[in-house]
Amino acid sequence: MADGSTGTPTPDGAAVPYSHIFPIGFSYYAVATSLTPSFYQKLVDRCWRRSGTLLYRPNQKNSCCPHYTLRLDATGFRPTKDQRQAVNRFNKFVVGEAYSKETARACPRSREEIRKRDNEFDLVARISEAEFASLKPPPLPEHNLVVTLEPDTFTEEKYEVFENYQRLVHKEPADKISRNGFNRFLCSSPLTRETITGDDGKEKKLGSFHQCYRLDGKLVAMGVLDLLPHCVSAVYFMYHESIRQHNPGKLGALREIALALDAGYRWWYSGFYIHSCPKMRYKVDYSPQYVLDPETLEWDMLDKEALAIFDKKPYVSLSMERRQRALEQEREAEEPPTSNHGEGDEAPAVEGDGGSISPGGDEEAFLFHSNMPGIPSLEEMRQVNMDNLLLRSDYSNECFLASQLVVWDTESIGEYGNLKSRIAELVAAIGPDLVSEYCVDFRRKSRM
Template sequence: MEGAGIQTPGATAARYSYLFPIGYSNSSECGYCRQTRSGYSYYAIATSLTPAFYQKLVDRCWRRSGSLLYRPNQKHSCCPHYTLRLDSTQFKPTKDQRQAVNRFNRHIVGETYVRDAARLHPRSRAEVRRRHNVFDLVERIHEPEAELLKSPPSPDHVFTVTLEPDTFTEEKYQVFENYQRIVHREPPDRISRQGFKRFLCGSPLTRETMTGPDGTERQLGSFHQCYRIDGKLVAVGVLDLLPDCVSAVYFLYHESIHWLNPGKLGALREIALAREAGYRWWYPGYYVHNCAKMRYKIEYKPQYVLDPEDLRWYLLDKEALALFDTGHYVCFSGRTGDQREETGAPAVMNSIDTESSPKPAPPPLPAAAQTAAPDPIKARETDQESGGASPAEEDQEEDEDDFEDDFEDEDDAFLLASNMPGIPSLEEMRQVDMDGLVLRSDFSNNLIVASHLVIWDTEDIAQFGTLKSRIAELVAAVGPDLIGELCIDFRKRSS
């Protein structure tokens, strides 16, 4: 029997991440400059993602918007996207950032509390000297929290911060609606509960815990970091907590606290979380050099930029930033002998948020991902048993219910024939063994081995639009080395 001897996933099925391939397509509009037909990205829909798998995707230029995953082509974009990360253990707040924290803390506790607490709970001379000479970010960021304040006296306000599941509540939506309408000046007819749910709630990331090298447990998955003053929700940080990073998805706040610099405070609290909980790295999202509203991200140092071609990290120093002004597309791995991470010296290749923490709207789905199609998978004699571990069902908006395997739109292209940085070529993909890749279909409750498909030996990955070429595109986009962690999920979205 063909495929005999391949081990079934059984209880290990939960280790897979489940992705549906949409394809390589031109976006309808850029979220930064609003240019139409602004550049190509590879798109996929995630049904279920392990935090470890998504960490690897983020480290390969991917990001998510709800359950939509995308990897942009920096060479073919009006606004090239570059992944950044900051080392929280090396971070030193600037004077302006320190002042923002101190100003907020004094607002919460009040001048009376500061004066009376100094009398009732005096600090030693050594402690006063230490605080004067050293700004401990973790210590200062937690200082105004109600549960940590000494009493008496009583502070002017009760401030709490909680890490909560990324579920929808009306309380969160009211803050989102106010933020989008007042701060981002979004038209009311473009703000909806369904959009909030799709974009910022119900992440495909599975929620787990892991034990770090120091023996402490870290939470993994998607969360809402909720800020409350006197019991009222005033801000929400949407976070993906991954094995090696705190990834900032979005930050929103009520306009009534705009004067308190909430975007800056949120970023500093996320950096503090990365440091104290052992994640180490803080990912602020994409950096878009020609978008002035993104410049706030580089105010936090030291940051590193991910090179799109060798997928290694390079220090984002003054010299590196200057290179963004010399060419549309920047590659940091062009010089022989470059030192990465600590002292990366980038090279340029010629190409063919402000305080309110602005981040782009969810990228529009490509035209090829709008409608439904028959399930393309039929197995041969034997399927792999799924072991009962199924990916979480998603509450998708109407335009994500079903997807068509019709990629005939004029703005769709073949990824393996593109010039996308960091992607294997067609010839390189021919050398990749995809026979053991597992798939999921509406036709079976079991996982299917790719080599068991009727068409597997008759189709060629160079035949654009065929099932095998679609699978090869997704494998190339995520990386052939991740085949063992990936399940191609061809089930209908409504299932």
């Protein structure tokens, strides 16, 4: 676990940093009362995301709009011409023509510097080039741009940008926008905040932050970010409609990629990707992009070949596609030359292709009767030792072991709805290998 987290009393009296999670209703939803950044990093690498304190892992097989986890390697990112132009145009707007001319006269660049600038686009340097702290006045720039990374606390200034963005950009009704909603989902993160030193010797902030963009002293945009040991995870981005013409969404994405590169996080997670949603297709404009396979929880390059598969099928597991092709090639190689393929021939069944039949009734919500990819089966979960899993309740100030529950030895994880089966569902959804890193928190007071 990451250092600096709040310790939790354990049965032997030792203080250990655990993440606290409460399973709710449908098996792949949970509420986090506290999360260490290192633990949440593992969750996002297993198809999980958060909205405020709500954690969720979607069932891609059982959705009309499957959600896939994407990440971009900032070390290999090369901005497109359109992305470079967006940065350059905004920088020119900020500094103004008078500043550009005076600076060019007072500090002229050599031919070699001009050639290098034209041929090489240093994202980290260029994205912050127009910030007031990077300029050398006099003269003064036409606008004062300041970008800061701040704690994810609620302020009226932030809410005003949120309200404007939801109402004028997202066209959301005014009665659906509230300070409580903004604070709940974008300001009340369960992530603990800490600082670590990376392998490159740089200090990295971990936790949830607001990246605030102020133009001439006014907050005009804000990115909600989860900074994790190995990534900058984008939660939300909003801007005031007054700067809409400057491509703020594109500028925000590029700055977050620059942060991942400059601070040593390496990866930029842009949030869930829905291939059938046109508004999300912009995410593939940033490359090299990788997609998380729901079946194997491994990363695959999201290249043209992969996107072509996404175009054809509602649910995609690239590992399953590779197995399918291998079986088809093996089948063709084994068939005699005189064999004639008819239109009625069916492709061989592939492991993981299609879900199990639901028993119906209330048990349709039971994780072990679902077709959710990447989840251990009921038989596999029977082999998992959950006795030492930590639990908390309103009846004790300390954690206790699952094996200390009165009903633990009498209940079966295969009986839908009982306490042990609910715990087993959460363990399966998170991953049995992480069972020692979190506490199942049943305290009602902690979720109020």
